[in-house]
Amino acid sequence: MTKEGGASLEWEAPALVLSTAPFGEADLLVHLFSAEHGVVHGLARGGGARRNAAMWQPGNLVHAQWRARSAEQLGSLVGEAVAAIAGRAIQSxxxxxxxxxxxxxxxxxxxERQPHPHLFDDTVAVLSALPRxxxxxxxxxxxxxxxxxxxxxxxxxSACAATGEREGLAYVSPRTGRAVSRDAAGIWAQRLLPxxxxxxxxxxxxxxxxxxxxxxxxxxxxxxxxxxxxxxxxxxxxxxxxxxxxxxxxxxx
Structure with a gap:
Protein backbone atom coordinates (compact mmCIF):
# COMPACT_ATOMS: atom_id res chain seq x y z
CA MET A 1 0.00 0.00 0.00
CA THR A 2 1.34 3.43 -0.99
CA LYS A 3 0.16 6.81 0.25
CA GLU A 4 1.34 10.07 -1.23
CA GLY A 5 0.22 13.49 -0.15
CA GLY A 6 1.80 16.92 -0.02
CA ALA A 7 5.53 16.56 0.44
CA SER A 8 5.42 13.09 2.04
CA LEU A 9 5.57 9.56 0.72
CA GLU A 10 4.70 6.41 2.60
CA TRP A 11 4.24 2.74 1.81
CA GLU A 12 3.97 -0.57 3.62
CA ALA A 13 4.45 -4.03 2.18
CA PRO A 14 6.11 -7.40 2.75
CA ALA A 15 9.83 -7.09 2.04
CA LEU A 16 13.02 -9.12 2.22
CA VAL A 17 16.02 -7.76 4.07
CA LEU A 18 18.98 -7.79 1.65
CA SER A 19 21.70 -6.07 3.66
CA THR A 20 22.31 -3.83 6.66
CA ALA A 21 25.05 -1.49 7.82
CA PRO A 22 25.49 0.32 11.15
CA PHE A 23 24.44 3.95 11.16
CA GLY A 24 25.47 5.75 14.31
CA GLU A 25 25.36 3.99 17.65
CA ALA A 26 22.12 2.02 17.39
CA ASP A 27 20.56 2.64 13.97
CA LEU A 28 20.81 0.55 10.82
CA LEU A 29 20.88 1.44 7.14
CA VAL A 30 18.72 -1.31 5.64
CA HIS A 31 18.34 -2.39 2.01
CA LEU A 32 14.96 -4.02 1.35
CA PHE A 33 13.40 -5.79 -1.64
CA SER A 34 9.64 -5.63 -2.10
CA ALA A 35 7.43 -6.68 -5.01
CA GLU A 36 5.98 -3.26 -5.81
CA HIS A 37 8.85 -0.98 -4.82
CA GLY A 38 11.90 -3.05 -5.75
CA VAL A 39 15.10 -2.40 -3.83
CA VAL A 40 14.67 0.45 -1.35
CA HIS A 41 17.01 1.90 1.27
CA GLY A 42 15.78 3.04 4.66
CA LEU A 43 16.99 4.01 8.10
CA ALA A 44 15.75 1.74 10.90
CA ARG A 45 16.13 3.73 14.11
CA GLY A 46 17.17 1.42 16.92
CA GLY A 47 17.57 -1.39 14.40
CA GLY A 48 21.00 -2.23 15.75
CA ALA A 49 19.78 -2.59 19.32
CA ARG A 50 19.83 -6.09 20.75
CA ARG A 51 16.03 -6.36 20.86
CA ASN A 52 15.72 -5.57 17.12
CA ALA A 53 18.91 -6.98 15.60
CA ALA A 54 17.51 -10.46 14.88
CA MET A 55 14.63 -9.09 12.79
CA TRP A 56 16.90 -7.20 10.40
CA GLN A 57 19.11 -10.15 9.45
CA PRO A 58 19.60 -10.46 5.66
CA GLY A 59 17.19 -13.01 4.22
CA ASN A 60 14.40 -12.36 6.71
CA LEU A 61 10.91 -11.47 5.52
CA VAL A 62 9.40 -8.47 7.29
CA HIS A 63 6.33 -6.30 6.98
CA ALA A 64 7.97 -2.95 6.30
CA GLN A 65 6.70 0.59 6.65
CA TRP A 66 8.76 3.19 4.80
CA ARG A 67 8.21 6.93 5.02
CA ALA A 68 10.01 9.96 3.62
CA ARG A 69 9.31 13.61 2.86
CA SER A 70 10.19 13.00 -0.78
CA ALA A 71 10.94 10.03 -3.02
CA GLU A 72 14.60 11.08 -3.28
CA GLN A 73 15.12 11.15 0.48
CA LEU A 74 16.49 8.28 2.56
CA GLY A 75 13.30 7.15 4.24
CA SER A 76 12.69 6.07 7.80
CA LEU A 77 11.83 2.43 8.26
CA VAL A 78 10.00 0.30 10.78
CA GLY A 79 9.16 -3.36 10.46
CA GLU A 80 7.49 -6.39 11.95
CA ALA A 81 8.96 -9.87 11.63
CA VAL A 82 7.09 -12.22 9.29
CA ALA A 83 9.51 -15.11 8.71
CA ALA A 84 12.89 -15.63 10.39
CA ILE A 85 14.47 -17.22 7.32
CA ALA A 86 18.02 -16.32 8.33
CA GLY A 87 17.68 -18.14 11.64
CA ARG A 88 16.73 -21.34 9.84
CA ALA A 89 19.43 -21.04 7.19
CA ILE A 90 22.20 -20.70 9.75
CA GLN A 91 21.73 -24.40 10.57
CA SER A 92 23.38 -25.38 7.28
CA GLU A 112 16.68 0.95 -6.91
CA ARG A 113 12.90 1.44 -6.82
CA GLN A 114 12.09 -0.61 -9.91
CA PRO A 115 9.39 -3.22 -9.27
CA HIS A 116 10.18 -6.88 -9.94
CA PRO A 117 7.08 -8.66 -8.58
CA HIS A 118 7.72 -12.08 -10.11
CA LEU A 119 11.35 -12.11 -9.04
CA PHE A 120 10.31 -11.07 -5.54
CA ASP A 121 7.93 -14.03 -5.35
CA ASP A 122 10.65 -16.35 -6.67
CA THR A 123 13.12 -15.01 -4.12
CA VAL A 124 10.74 -15.53 -1.20
CA ALA A 125 10.03 -19.08 -2.39
CA VAL A 126 13.72 -19.99 -2.76
CA LEU A 127 14.73 -18.53 0.60
CA SER A 128 11.72 -20.06 2.36
CA ALA A 129 12.80 -23.53 1.19
CA LEU A 130 15.98 -23.22 3.28
CA PRO A 131 17.58 -24.88 5.25
CA ARG A 132 16.68 -27.83 3.00
CA SER A 158 14.80 -23.70 -26.01
CA ALA A 159 16.68 -25.12 -28.99
CA CYS A 160 20.13 -25.49 -30.52
CA ALA A 161 21.31 -22.21 -32.02
CA ALA A 162 23.00 -24.07 -34.90
CA THR A 163 20.45 -26.74 -35.85
CA GLY A 164 17.17 -25.85 -34.16
CA GLU A 165 17.08 -29.25 -32.46
CA ARG A 166 15.50 -29.41 -29.01
CA GLU A 167 17.18 -32.61 -27.85
CA GLY A 168 20.73 -33.20 -26.71
CA LEU A 169 21.36 -29.62 -25.60
CA ALA A 170 24.67 -29.67 -23.74
CA TYR A 171 26.31 -26.25 -24.05
CA VAL A 172 25.64 -22.51 -24.10
CA SER A 173 27.45 -19.98 -26.25
CA PRO A 174 29.23 -17.49 -23.96
CA ARG A 175 28.68 -14.83 -26.63
CA THR A 176 25.01 -15.24 -27.53
CA GLY A 177 23.58 -17.02 -24.48
CA ARG A 178 21.92 -19.60 -26.74
CA ALA A 179 21.99 -23.36 -26.28
CA VAL A 180 24.07 -25.65 -28.49
CA SER A 181 23.58 -29.40 -28.89
CA ARG A 182 26.39 -31.85 -28.21
CA ASP A 183 26.49 -32.91 -31.86
CA ALA A 184 26.56 -29.35 -33.18
CA ALA A 185 29.29 -28.26 -30.77
CA GLY A 186 31.86 -30.58 -32.32
CA ILE A 187 35.41 -29.27 -32.06
CA TRP A 188 34.14 -25.99 -30.57
CA ALA A 189 32.88 -27.63 -27.39
CA GLN A 190 35.82 -26.41 -25.31
CA ARG A 191 34.94 -22.81 -26.16
CA LEU A 192 31.38 -23.23 -24.92
CA LEU A 193 29.93 -23.28 -21.42
CA PRO A 194 28.53 -26.62 -20.19
Whole structure:
Protein backbone atom coordinates (compact mmCIF):
# COMPACT_ATOMS: atom_id res chain seq x y z
CA MET A 1 0.00 0.00 0.00
CA THR A 2 1.34 3.43 -0.99
CA LYS A 3 0.16 6.81 0.25
CA GLU A 4 1.34 10.07 -1.23
CA GLY A 5 0.22 13.49 -0.15
CA GLY A 6 1.80 16.92 -0.02
CA ALA A 7 5.53 16.56 0.44
CA SER A 8 5.42 13.09 2.04
CA LEU A 9 5.57 9.56 0.72
CA GLU A 10 4.70 6.41 2.60
CA TRP A 11 4.24 2.74 1.81
CA GLU A 12 3.97 -0.57 3.62
CA ALA A 13 4.45 -4.03 2.18
CA PRO A 14 6.11 -7.40 2.75
CA ALA A 15 9.83 -7.09 2.04
CA LEU A 16 13.02 -9.12 2.22
CA VAL A 17 16.02 -7.76 4.07
CA LEU A 18 18.98 -7.79 1.65
CA SER A 19 21.70 -6.07 3.66
CA THR A 20 22.31 -3.83 6.66
CA ALA A 21 25.05 -1.49 7.82
CA PRO A 22 25.49 0.32 11.15
CA PHE A 23 24.44 3.95 11.16
CA GLY A 24 25.47 5.75 14.31
CA GLU A 25 25.36 3.99 17.65
CA ALA A 26 22.12 2.02 17.39
CA ASP A 27 20.56 2.64 13.97
CA LEU A 28 20.81 0.55 10.82
CA LEU A 29 20.88 1.44 7.14
CA VAL A 30 18.72 -1.31 5.64
CA HIS A 31 18.34 -2.39 2.01
CA LEU A 32 14.96 -4.02 1.35
CA PHE A 33 13.40 -5.79 -1.64
CA SER A 34 9.64 -5.63 -2.10
CA ALA A 35 7.43 -6.68 -5.01
CA GLU A 36 5.98 -3.26 -5.81
CA HIS A 37 8.85 -0.98 -4.82
CA GLY A 38 11.90 -3.05 -5.75
CA VAL A 39 15.10 -2.40 -3.83
CA VAL A 40 14.67 0.45 -1.35
CA HIS A 41 17.01 1.90 1.27
CA GLY A 42 15.78 3.04 4.66
CA LEU A 43 16.99 4.01 8.10
CA ALA A 44 15.75 1.74 10.90
CA ARG A 45 16.13 3.73 14.11
CA GLY A 46 17.17 1.42 16.92
CA GLY A 47 17.57 -1.39 14.40
CA GLY A 48 21.00 -2.23 15.75
CA ALA A 49 19.78 -2.59 19.32
CA ARG A 50 19.83 -6.09 20.75
CA ARG A 51 16.03 -6.36 20.86
CA ASN A 52 15.72 -5.57 17.12
CA ALA A 53 18.91 -6.98 15.60
CA ALA A 54 17.51 -10.46 14.88
CA MET A 55 14.63 -9.09 12.79
CA TRP A 56 16.90 -7.20 10.40
CA GLN A 57 19.11 -10.15 9.45
CA PRO A 58 19.60 -10.46 5.66
CA GLY A 59 17.19 -13.01 4.22
CA ASN A 60 14.40 -12.36 6.71
CA LEU A 61 10.91 -11.47 5.52
CA VAL A 62 9.40 -8.47 7.29
CA HIS A 63 6.33 -6.30 6.98
CA ALA A 64 7.97 -2.95 6.30
CA GLN A 65 6.70 0.59 6.65
CA TRP A 66 8.76 3.19 4.80
CA ARG A 67 8.21 6.93 5.02
CA ALA A 68 10.01 9.96 3.62
CA ARG A 69 9.31 13.61 2.86
CA SER A 70 10.19 13.00 -0.78
CA ALA A 71 10.94 10.03 -3.02
CA GLU A 72 14.60 11.08 -3.28
CA GLN A 73 15.12 11.15 0.48
CA LEU A 74 16.49 8.28 2.56
CA GLY A 75 13.30 7.15 4.24
CA SER A 76 12.69 6.07 7.80
CA LEU A 77 11.83 2.43 8.26
CA VAL A 78 10.00 0.30 10.78
CA GLY A 79 9.16 -3.36 10.46
CA GLU A 80 7.49 -6.39 11.95
CA ALA A 81 8.96 -9.87 11.63
CA VAL A 82 7.09 -12.22 9.29
CA ALA A 83 9.51 -15.11 8.71
CA ALA A 84 12.89 -15.63 10.39
CA ILE A 85 14.47 -17.22 7.32
CA ALA A 86 18.02 -16.32 8.33
CA GLY A 87 17.68 -18.14 11.64
CA ARG A 88 16.73 -21.34 9.84
CA ALA A 89 19.43 -21.04 7.19
CA ILE A 90 22.20 -20.70 9.75
CA GLN A 91 21.73 -24.40 10.57
CA SER A 92 23.38 -25.38 7.28
CA UNK A 93 26.55 -24.15 5.60
CA UNK A 94 25.02 -24.73 2.17
CA UNK A 95 21.77 -22.98 3.07
CA UNK A 96 23.51 -19.99 4.62
CA UNK A 97 25.87 -19.66 1.65
CA UNK A 98 22.94 -19.75 -0.79
CA UNK A 99 21.02 -17.16 1.24
CA UNK A 100 24.03 -14.85 1.45
CA UNK A 101 24.67 -15.09 -2.29
CA UNK A 102 21.05 -14.43 -3.26
CA UNK A 103 20.77 -11.42 -0.97
CA UNK A 104 24.07 -9.94 -2.16
CA UNK A 105 23.34 -10.43 -5.86
CA UNK A 106 19.83 -8.97 -5.57
CA UNK A 107 21.08 -6.04 -3.51
CA UNK A 108 23.75 -5.04 -6.01
CA UNK A 109 22.18 -6.13 -9.31
CA UNK A 110 18.66 -4.74 -9.07
CA UNK A 111 18.17 -1.03 -9.78
CA GLU A 112 16.68 0.95 -6.91
CA ARG A 113 12.90 1.44 -6.82
CA GLN A 114 12.09 -0.61 -9.91
CA PRO A 115 9.39 -3.22 -9.27
CA HIS A 116 10.18 -6.88 -9.94
CA PRO A 117 7.08 -8.66 -8.58
CA HIS A 118 7.72 -12.08 -10.11
CA LEU A 119 11.35 -12.11 -9.04
CA PHE A 120 10.31 -11.07 -5.54
CA ASP A 121 7.93 -14.03 -5.35
CA ASP A 122 10.65 -16.35 -6.67
CA THR A 123 13.12 -15.01 -4.12
CA VAL A 124 10.74 -15.53 -1.20
CA ALA A 125 10.03 -19.08 -2.39
CA VAL A 126 13.72 -19.99 -2.76
CA LEU A 127 14.73 -18.53 0.60
CA SER A 128 11.72 -20.06 2.36
CA ALA A 129 12.80 -23.53 1.19
CA LEU A 130 15.98 -23.22 3.28
CA PRO A 131 17.58 -24.88 5.25
CA ARG A 132 16.68 -27.83 3.00
CA UNK A 133 19.98 -28.72 1.32
CA UNK A 134 19.09 -31.21 -1.39
CA UNK A 135 17.63 -28.63 -3.79
CA UNK A 136 19.37 -25.49 -2.48
CA UNK A 137 21.92 -25.22 -5.30
CA UNK A 138 19.36 -26.02 -8.01
CA UNK A 139 16.98 -23.40 -6.63
CA UNK A 140 19.80 -20.85 -6.46
CA UNK A 141 20.79 -21.49 -10.07
CA UNK A 142 17.23 -21.23 -11.36
CA UNK A 143 16.83 -18.02 -9.35
CA UNK A 144 19.91 -16.53 -11.02
CA UNK A 145 18.44 -17.44 -14.40
CA UNK A 146 15.20 -15.70 -13.40
CA UNK A 147 17.10 -12.60 -12.29
CA UNK A 148 18.95 -12.43 -15.61
CA UNK A 149 15.65 -12.73 -17.46
CA UNK A 150 13.99 -10.05 -15.32
CA UNK A 151 16.84 -7.67 -16.11
CA UNK A 152 16.48 -8.33 -19.85
CA UNK A 153 19.33 -10.81 -20.27
CA UNK A 154 17.46 -14.11 -20.58
CA UNK A 155 19.35 -17.09 -21.92
CA UNK A 156 17.70 -19.03 -24.76
CA UNK A 157 17.77 -22.71 -23.85
CA SER A 158 14.80 -23.70 -26.01
CA ALA A 159 16.68 -25.12 -28.99
CA CYS A 160 20.13 -25.49 -30.52
CA ALA A 161 21.31 -22.21 -32.02
CA ALA A 162 23.00 -24.07 -34.90
CA THR A 163 20.45 -26.74 -35.85
CA GLY A 164 17.17 -25.85 -34.16
CA GLU A 165 17.08 -29.25 -32.46
CA ARG A 166 15.50 -29.41 -29.01
CA GLU A 167 17.18 -32.61 -27.85
CA GLY A 168 20.73 -33.20 -26.71
CA LEU A 169 21.36 -29.62 -25.60
CA ALA A 170 24.67 -29.67 -23.74
CA TYR A 171 26.31 -26.25 -24.05
CA VAL A 172 25.64 -22.51 -24.10
CA SER A 173 27.45 -19.98 -26.25
CA PRO A 174 29.23 -17.49 -23.96
CA ARG A 175 28.68 -14.83 -26.63
CA THR A 176 25.01 -15.24 -27.53
CA GLY A 177 23.58 -17.02 -24.48
CA ARG A 178 21.92 -19.60 -26.74
CA ALA A 179 21.99 -23.36 -26.28
CA VAL A 180 24.07 -25.65 -28.49
CA SER A 181 23.58 -29.40 -28.89
CA ARG A 182 26.39 -31.85 -28.21
CA ASP A 183 26.49 -32.91 -31.86
CA ALA A 184 26.56 -29.35 -33.18
CA ALA A 185 29.29 -28.26 -30.77
CA GLY A 186 31.86 -30.58 -32.32
CA ILE A 187 35.41 -29.27 -32.06
CA TRP A 188 34.14 -25.99 -30.57
CA ALA A 189 32.88 -27.63 -27.39
CA GLN A 190 35.82 -26.41 -25.31
CA ARG A 191 34.94 -22.81 -26.16
CA LEU A 192 31.38 -23.23 -24.92
CA LEU A 193 29.93 -23.28 -21.42
CA PRO A 194 28.53 -26.62 -20.19
CA UNK A 195 24.75 -26.65 -19.77
CA UNK A 196 23.84 -28.76 -16.70
CA UNK A 197 20.83 -31.03 -17.15
CA UNK A 198 19.09 -29.53 -14.12
CA UNK A 199 18.24 -26.43 -16.17
CA UNK A 200 16.22 -28.61 -18.54
CA UNK A 201 14.33 -30.60 -15.89
CA UNK A 202 12.67 -28.75 -12.97
CA UNK A 203 12.61 -31.97 -10.93
CA UNK A 204 16.39 -32.50 -11.26
CA UNK A 205 18.35 -31.26 -8.23
CA UNK A 206 21.67 -31.88 -9.96
CA UNK A 207 25.04 -33.05 -8.65
CA UNK A 208 28.05 -31.16 -7.23
CA UNK A 209 29.60 -31.22 -10.71
CA UNK A 210 26.45 -29.71 -12.22
CA UNK A 211 26.21 -27.11 -9.45
CA UNK A 212 29.76 -25.97 -10.16
CA UNK A 213 29.17 -25.88 -13.91
CA UNK A 214 25.86 -24.08 -13.42
CA UNK A 215 27.44 -21.39 -11.27
CA UNK A 216 30.14 -20.93 -13.89
CA UNK A 217 27.42 -20.53 -16.53
CA UNK A 218 25.23 -18.03 -14.69
CA UNK A 219 28.29 -16.29 -13.25
CA UNK A 220 29.59 -15.58 -16.75
CA UNK A 221 26.42 -13.77 -17.76
CA UNK A 222 25.95 -12.06 -14.40
CA UNK A 223 29.40 -10.57 -14.75
CA UNK A 224 29.18 -9.75 -18.45
CA UNK A 225 25.69 -8.28 -18.54
CA UNK A 226 25.01 -7.04 -15.00
CA UNK A 227 28.08 -6.39 -12.88
CA UNK A 228 30.66 -5.72 -15.60
CA UNK A 229 28.79 -2.68 -16.99
CA UNK A 230 28.63 -1.34 -13.42
CA UNK A 231 32.41 -1.84 -13.10
CA UNK A 232 31.88 -4.20 -10.19
CA UNK A 233 33.09 -7.75 -9.58
CA UNK A 234 30.64 -10.44 -8.61
CA UNK A 235 29.73 -10.05 -4.93
CA UNK A 236 32.08 -11.85 -2.56
CA UNK A 237 29.18 -13.98 -1.26
CA UNK A 238 28.56 -15.13 -4.86
CA UNK A 239 32.22 -16.04 -5.25
CA UNK A 240 32.12 -18.01 -2.01
CA UNK A 241 29.15 -20.14 -3.10
CA UNK A 242 31.02 -20.96 -6.33
CA UNK A 243 34.06 -21.95 -4.26
CA UNK A 244 31.84 -24.16 -2.08
CA UNK A 245 30.38 -25.89 -5.13
CA UNK A 246 33.87 -26.58 -6.48
CA UNK A 247 34.94 -28.01 -3.12
CA UNK A 248 31.89 -30.29 -3.04
CA UNK A 249 32.65 -31.35 -6.60
CA UNK A 250 36.19 -32.32 -5.64
CA UNK A 251 34.95 -34.23 -2.59
CA UNK A 252 32.52 -36.23 -4.71
CA UNK A 253 35.04 -37.07 -7.45
Missing amino acids: RIALSCLSSICAVADLALP EEDAFANLLRWEMALLADLGFALDL LPALFMDPSDFGTPEQWSEGLRLTGHFLWRDVFGPLHRPLPSARQRIADLARALREQSA
